[in-house]
Amino acid sequence: MRIAIFSNPTGGSVKVTKELTTKLNQAHLTIDNEHPDVVLTVGGDGTLLSAFHHYWQQLDRIRFVGIHTGHLGFYTDWRDFEVDQLVESLKKDTGQQVTYPLVDVDITYSDGTVKHFIALNESTVKKAVNTLVCDIYIKGKLFERFRGDGLCISTPTGSTGYNKSIGGAVMDPSLIGIQLGEIASINNRVFRTLGSPIIVGQDQYVDLVLKTDDRLIVSCDQLQAHDLDNPHRIQKLHYQISKSKIAFARYRHTSFWQRVDEAFIGGVK
Structure with missing residues (x-):
């Protein structure tokens, strides 16, 4: 060994x-x-x-x-x-050993390139300034248009971290799925979101189609996943439970x- x-x-x-x-x-x-x-x-x-x-x-x-x-x-x-x-x-x-689920993160750019990441805790997307606007799709179906500071997509074990601090639920890791949490969403007579965390199962996936493309901050486990100086804008972020898992002895x-x-x-x- x-x-x-x-x-x-x-x-x-x-x-x-x-x-x-x-x-x-x-x-x-x-x-x-x-x-x-x-x-x-x-x-x-x-x-x-x-x-x-x-x-x-x-x-x-x-x-x-x-x-x-x-x-x-x-x-x-x-x-x-x-x-x-x-x-x-x-x-x-x-x-x-004991294993825990992970989340795959794919960033698609306007030139067609795709960058792949994997997260143990969570991935977040925010705007450096102003408001983030994106359409949220669940398994290919449009769910809502989000406006606010950002979104957090977490694993079950990561649900106790940043996800919990923004009002997300703590998930038992035996329930394999990903959680989508809103960060300071805008809800008024004009703009409306669900306003609560969403948990989707392992056979589901979440796509964020970006409507604002300047100065986006994307992270995986607090590590920068998108270069702010990249000349190509982000078109879509794709999240789903990974086929890989983390194992602990x-x-x-x-x-x-x-x-x-x-x-x-x-x-x-």
Whole structure:
């Protein structure tokens, strides 16, 4: 089994990375950052997201394990003082895993080119200035014309992030689908949208046909997906559940709803 270590550059994470490297070598476990079977991330959810995008083309053969060096995250199962226990789990690995759905993002430009991205949490589209206007299609059928600051398309596990902050629902990841949330929509006598989050199933897809094309900001997991200086305008954004999934090595896995409880409620007493 080949193991990669993906760490953020902060002092605490660097210290844990050095300790982890030493103990993996002592356990005669192979460290391979190019073609790993398991990726150990050291930091927090942001570090794991970065590792996910770094290795996204190898998702069909990689499992992730998160070590958090700060606050408890949604994707990190291990604490920074549990390196010994984690190394023991790696030595006893039997391929156990849990998987979560991802969302495919395709950006079609006016010259016909298509850029493909994949998101673990969400993708957003906004205007740098003024109002975003776009037609929303669900499985090829026009649903509504949106006017507002922007839209957020999230995965079930990503529903606890930016999606939740704009009033979206928290989705159980066993319900495979994508959620479309409005960011400050305009609703008055002239303009009208549904005004609530929309959840579509895995056999559905969402298309955003843009009516405003200047200074669009498109992101995938907070990473820029569209160059503002691109001379070609965005015609359409296409979203659907990906055939790929992210896999976590399930040596010790905290349930999704336990994470939600601990993150937002503080634990039931």
